[in-house]
Amino acid sequence: xxxxxxxxxxxxxxxxxxxxxxxxxxxxxxxxxxxxxxxxxxxxxxxxxxxxxxxxxxxxxxxxxxxxxxxxxxxxxxxxxxxxxxxxxxxxxxxxxxxxxxxxxxxxxxxxxxxxxxxxxxxxxxxxxxxxxxxxxxxxxxxxxxxxxxxxxxxxxxxxxxxxxxxxxxxxxxxxxxxxxxxxxxxxxxxxxxxxxxxxxxxxxxxxxxxxxxxxxxxxxxxxxxxxxxxxxxxxxxxxxxxxxxxxxxxxxxxxxxxxxxxxxxxxxxxxxxxxxxxxxxxxxxxxxxxxxxxxxxxxxxxxxxxxxxxxxxxxxxxxxxxxxxxxxxxxxxxxxxxxxxxxxxxxxxxxxxxxxxxxxxxxxxxxxxxxxxxxxxxxxxxxxxxxxxxxxxxxxxxxxxxxxxxxxxxxxxxxxxxxxxxxxxxxxxxxxxxxxxxxxxxxxxxxxxxxxxxxxxxxxxxxxxxxxxxxxxxxxxxxxxxxxxxxxxxxxxxxxxxxxxxxxxxxxxxxxxxxxxxxxxxxxxxxxxxxxxxxxxxxxxxxxxxxxxxxxxxxxxxxxxxxxxxxxxxxxxxxxxxxxxxxxxxxxxxxxxxxxxxxxxxxxxxxxxxxxxxxxxxxxxxxxxxxxxxxxxxxxxxxxxxxxxxxxxxxxxxxxxxxxxxxxxxxxxxxxxxxxxxxxxxxxxxxxxxxxxxxxxxxxxxxxxxxxxxxxxxxxxxxxxxxxxxxxxxxx
Numbered sequence: 001x002x003x004x005x006x007x008x009x010x011x012x013x014x015x016x017x018x019x020x021x022x023x024x025x026x027x028x029x030x031x032x033x034x035x036x037x038x039x040x041x042x043x044x045x046x047x048x049x050x051x052x053x054x055x056x057x058x059x060x061x062x063x064x065x066x067x068x069x070x071x072x073x074x075x076x077x078x079x080x081x082x083x084x085x086x087x088x089x090x091x092x093x094x095x096x097x098x099x100x101x102x103x104x105x106x107x108x109x110x111x112x113x114x115x116x117x118x119x120x121x122x123x124x125x126x127x128x129x130x131x132x133x134x135x136x137x138x139x140x141x142x143x144x145x146x147x148x149x150x151x152x153x154x155x156x157x158x159x160x161x162x163x164x165x166x167x168x169x170x171x172x173x174x175x176x177x178x179x180x181x182x183x184x185x186x187x188x189x190x191x192x193x194x195x196x197x198x199x200x201x202x203x204x205x206x207x208x209x210x211x212x213x214x215x216x217x218x219x220x221x222x223x224x225x226x227x228x229x230x231x232x233x234x235x236x237x238x239x240x241x242x243x244x245x246x247x248x249x250x251x252x253x254x255x256x257x258x259x260x261x262x263x264x265x266x267x268x269x270x271x272x273x274x275x276x277x278x279x280x281x282x283x284x285x286x287x288x289x290x291x292x293x294x295x296x297x298x299x300x301x302x303x304x305x306x307x308x309x310x311x312x313x314x315x316x317x318x319x320x321x322x323x324x325x326x327x328x329x330x331x332x333x334x335x336x337x338x339x340x341x342x343x344x345x346x347x348x349x350x351x352x353x354x355x356x357x358x359x360x361x362x363x364x365x366x367x368x369x370x371x372x373x374x375x376x377x378x379x380x381x382x383x384x385x386x387x388x389x390x391x392x393x394x395x396x397x398x399x400x401x402x403x404x405x406x407x408x409x410x411x412x413x414x415x416x417x418x419x420x421x422x423x424x425x426x427x428x429x430x431x432x433x434x435x436x437x438x439x440x441x442x443x444x445x446x447x448x449x450x451x452x453x454x455x456x457x458x459x460x461x462x463x464x465x466x467x468x469x470x471x472x473x474x475x476x477x478x479x480x481x482x483x484x485x486x487x488x489x490x491x492x493x494x495x496x497x498x499x500x501x502x503x504x505x506x507x508x509x510x511x512x513x514x515x516x517x518x519x520x521x522x523x524x525x526x527x528x529x530x531x532x533x534x535x536x537x538x539x540x541x542x543x544x545x546x547x548x549x550x551x552x553x554x555x556x557x558x559x560x561x562x563x564x565x566x567x568x569x570x571x572x573x574x575x576x577x578x579x580x581x582x583x584x585x586x587x588x589x590x591x592x593x594x595x596x597x598x599x600x601x602x603x604x605x606x607x608x609x610x611x612x613x614x615x616x617x618x619x620x621x622x623x624x625x626x627x628x629x630x631x632x633x634x635x636x637x638x639x640x641x642x643x644x645x646x647x648x649x650x651x652x653x654x655x656x657x658x659x660x661x662x663x664x665x666x667x668x669x670x671x672x673x674x675x676x677x678x679x680x681x682x683x684x685x686x687x688x689x690x691x692x693x694x695x696x697x698x699x700x701x702x703x704x705x706x707x708x709x710x711x712x713x714x715x716x717x718x719x720x721x722x723x724x725x726x727x728x729x730x731x732x733x
Contacts (some may be wrong), residue, residue, distance in 0.1 A: 002045050005151065006054040006676040007034040010480075011368040012180045016053040021052055038499060042239045045229070049221040049243055052179035052210070055158050058140050058151035066148035068101040070112050076115035076141070084152060084233050087124050090131035091116065094153065100544055103252035112141045112150070136231025156228025163223035164209065164282035166274065173203070173312050174315060175220070177370055178210040184366050184377050185346030187308050191215035194260065196307030196343075200298045200332065202264030202290065205275035207310050209282045216254035216287070219247040223282070225704055258287055263301050265293040295328060298335040300343070308344045309336060309382075315350035315373065326357050326502065333358035336382055340588055345380040352376060352487065353501045363390055373482050398434050399488040405431055406439070406496040413710060414656035423462075424530050424539075424551055426710040428493075435489045436482075440551055441497065448527040448538050448606070465528065466499050467541045469507045469698070505541035520713040529610070533558065535585055536610040537578055538603060548576045552717045553642070555706045561586035563677070570594075570636040570671065572625040572664075573643045577604025583638070584613045594621045594628050596652055626660070629667035637676045639668050645684040655681045662690040669696060669725060681706070681720040689721060 008016045013030040020028040023046050025037035026356040035054075037043075047057045061084075064075040085091055093116075095108035102108050113130065116139070120127045128136075138153040161177040182188075187197070197211045213220060221227075222244070229235050266272050272290050279288045301307075312323060313332065314325060329349075336345050337360060349355040350373050355362075409427055417425060423443035430436045442465045468490060473482040486508065494504055527538050532554065539548040557579050560569075564586035571580045574593035579601075583591050595601055601620050608614055621628065625643070643664065647655040661682070668678050678697070693699060699721055706720040 001038050002041065002044070003036070003038045003060040004047070005031075005034050005036050005058045005060060005149075006047055006051065007056045007058070007148050008053050008371050009033065009055065009174075009530060011179075011366070012053050012176070015180055015183055016051070016240070019051060019053055020047060023047060041234075041236055042243065045236075045240050045243050048155055048159065048227055049247055050219050052183075052214070052220045053160060053176050054155075055160060055176060056140070056153055056155040057159070059154055060149060060151045062148075062150045064148055065146060066099070066102065066143060067146050069107070072102060072108065072141075072143075072148055073115045074113050076112045076150055077119050079150060081116050081119055082123070082233075085116075085128055085137045086233060087120055087126060087128060089136040089231065090129040091137040092130060092132045092135040093139045093141060094144070094706060095141045099143050099146050102143055108141055108143060112139065112635050134226060138228045138403060152228065152232060154227065154229045155231075156226055156230075159221065161224070162220050162282075163225060164278060165204070166281050168279035173206045173370065175206055175210055177368065178206045178312075179214070180349055180368055181207065181312070181346055181377055182211050182308075184364075184368075185308055185310055185379055186344060187211055187310070187346075188214055190306065190308050190344065192714050193306070196260065196301055196304035197262040197309060198298075198301065198309045198340075199311060200266045200295050200335070201308065201311055201313050202266050202275060203271055203312065205264055205288065205290065207312065208262050208264045208283060209278060211308075211310065211475055212258070212284050212287050213282070216258045217249065218251040218254060222247050222251060232483060255283075255287070260287075261301075262288050264288060264290045265298065266291065267294045276458070281296075288571075295331045295335060296460060298332075300339050306342055306344075307340075308346060309340055310345070311347045313347065313349070313354075315375075325354060329354050329357040330359065333360050335358060336380065340382045343382045345382055346377060347380070348375050348377045349376045366582050369480075372479055374483050375509065395492070395678055398432070398485070400494055402432055402435050402489060403492045403496060406492060407598075408495065416709060421533065422554070422710075423531065424549065424554075425708075426551055427497075429437065429711070429714055430471055431496045431713065435485055436473050437486065437489055438469045438471070439489075439493050440467040440469075440547075442467060442528070442530055442539065442541065442547075443467075444528045444544070445531055445536070446529040448529050448610070449600060464497055465498050465541060466493055466497060466504045467547055468493060468504060505550065507545065533561070533582070533585075535581060536607075537581070538576070538606050538610065546575075550575075550580055552683075552708060552711045553579070553681070553706075554708050556640075556679065556720065557582045559706070560638070560679065563638060564588040568592075568635065568673065569638040570639045570668075572629070572639070572641040572668070573640075574620075576599070576600050577607050577620070579640050579642075580604065580618070581611055581613060584608070584638075585611065588638075590617045590619075592619045592621060592634075594625050596624050596649055598621065598622055624649075626655070626664060626667065629671065631691060632671055634671065635673040635676075636671055637673050639663070639676065639678045641668055641678065645682060657684050658687060661687075662693055665693060665723065666696065669723075672698075672725060674725075676724070678723040679720070680723060681718050683718045687719050689719075693723070696726060698726055699723050 005114050006016060010033050013035060016035045017028045017030045020035055020037055024043050025039055028035050028037040044057055047054060062079050066072040066075055093109040093112045095105040117127045140151045140153045142149040160174045162175050189215060199207050204209055269292055272292055275290055279285055316585060355376055355378055359381045362378040363381050366377040368375050368377050385515060406428055425441055427441050428439040444463045444465050446461050470486055490504055490506060494501060526542055527540050529536055532540055537549050541547055560579050561582040564583040567588050569583040569588040569591045572592045574580055574595045577593050580591045580593040593604055601622055604620055610620060643657050645657050672678060702722050703722045711717045
């Protein structure tokens with residue numbers, strides 16, 4: 001009796017356990033992201049051929065202590081590899097997990113490979129080759145809590161690759177996740193009764209193909225041309241051939257007696273073309289009908305009284321895009337409720353709010369993972385078509401603490417906000433370590449994008465909008481935990497400030513090479529108007545990483561406005577020109593605003609226009625600030641310079657504020673009129689001002705005076721300085 005471990009995505013362990021038990025694994029028991037079982041080799045072959053849920057099937061060879069690299073090497077070399085691999089064969093090693101001394105999976109794979117190679121070289125004077133694409137033997141090494149498990153990957157490549165996929169839509173659904181959705185949706189029992197299957201947004205037809213194969217008893221691995229055990233020395237070819245012949249006979253019988261057509265719809269003709277290729281490659285062209293049609297026209301197929309509507313609608317991958325999907329979800333819910341009475345439905349969603357938009361009461365909910373995205377599978381019994389009442393689940397203890405903190409902050413700051421006329425402010429800045437995000441409140445007085453009809457019942461202006469920006473969670477926090485906390489934060493923020501979800505802009509981070517980064521941004525083109533000190537500014541909460549108005553620079557804008565009267569004002573790296581507008585409103589004789597971005601300069605132009613400021617005294621210059629300074633000839637009484645921490649524009653030299661600020665400020669000094677002032681700020685947390693600047697300028701650190709009260713809990717949100725030329729330098733001039 002050999003020991004095996006079948007891997008699967010999180011959330012599918014219990015389904016996989018039941019599936020393997022049905023295949024003959026009497027001792028199958030679930031573990032994290034997989035199921036352990038034991039049996040004869042034929043059982044493992046059957047799992048590779050018939051499992052719709054497993055990712056890989058591993059034959060366990062050894063389990064040993066591996067506290068360090070030497071212990072790992074010794075343990076792998078102790079296995080008799082000639083039983084599994086010919087000396088003239090090929091192999092590859094995959095490594096997962098890690099430990100205190102073995103953190104790098106590539107190093108773990110390399111040391112394991114060395115152990116195998118050294119054993120062969122010692123015995124035969126030669127060694128097998130390494131082939132990472134399609135080796136004769138694929139070895140799997142797992143490290144967990146100081147122990148190593150070494151196994152042969154009998155699948156060779158992930159089992160979700162069935163062999164029929166010819167093309168995909170934008171967001172292909174893995175076949176084993178599609179199978180889990182169908183199983184949780186009760187499809188096998190419905191299929192046995194001759195029920196129908198409909199996918200209103202079929203994409204690459206994965207759900208339909210999986211559903212048809214289930215209904216026709218087609219083994220999911222029947223079309224695969226490769227398994228990892230085919231090059232293994234322990235392979236039992238006769239046993240495998242018998243299993244394949246049995247599966248082929250069952251498939252032929254199942255397809256011959258299937259006797260019905262399943263329906264898929266999509267509005268994208270290119271996606272449908274790819275789906276048709278997939279259906280043909282799967283041998284199901286006569287059983288799946290694909291039609292170009294929008295969700296708004298979805299209807300129950302004629303003659304089908306019962307069935308399952310299964311759907312993987314778009315999640316809204318771009319930031320802020322999910323709100324734009326609400327009409328699609330609303331239409332889907334309405335068609336399900338009115339056109340599919342007596343049917344079942346299974347819809348997988350990545351956002352609970354969009355799930356609520358369906359307007360249906362789910363009788364079952366399951367958590368599944370589409371890659372790293374935590375999703376909810378919602379099952380609906382459409383025999384009961386009454387609209388769902390929105391469930392208000394109780395807050396967790398942490399979320400309740402967050403709600404208390406937001407309410408307390410809002411209450412304490414209300415008077416000062418009103419007294420100073422502040423309408424855009426920071427309400428929360430990772431005050432509680434479990435909720436790592438910043439929440440900014442914007443009081444919007446109008447819209448400044450393309451005119452749009454006002455929806456009936458929409459709230460009049462002013463409106464409260466929220467801008468939520470996630471910080472990178474600590475590495476030790478699991479992704480699903482961080483995602484749950486972020487969802488709680490958005491819910492609590494919306495409830496505290498009475499803001500609907502469509503007016504909350506959420507900027508989330510994702511793990512990528514080089515560290516945590518923000519995801520792709522939306523392209524909604526939704527520009528809003530806010531007010532500060534009687535001036536109007538244009539902001540965009542969704543489409544850009546920054547909103548167009550730096551809230552932590554509010555005191556600096558007020559300072560520039562107070563000092564600008566009669567001054568020649570220069571604004572370098574001017575961004576959307578908000579500081580220049582303040583200088584002009586304060587009576588500046590001239591303003592010159594320099595930025596490399598045409599987009600931001602257009603934005604700045606609009607900010608000037610919104611405040612009825614214009615004319616030849618207010619110039620906007622598209623140029624790299626450093627290059628422009630090197631060739632500029634004018635003089636300025638007040639210079640404001642707020643460079644980015646880093647810049648790698650293709651149209652200018654790379655800029656690093658720590659390395660480049662001294663040169664930048666010296667160039668500013670050459671343009672500074674006698675008695676003039678440079679106001680310098682930046683947002684690099686570990687910034688240190690170059691001490692050599694003290695020889696040229698009288699420098700005064702003004703950080704404490706320029707950080708607004710709502711940012712006081714983060715005393716380093718920016719650094720600011722006031723620089724004046726020393727008298728000796730003036731004399732030289």
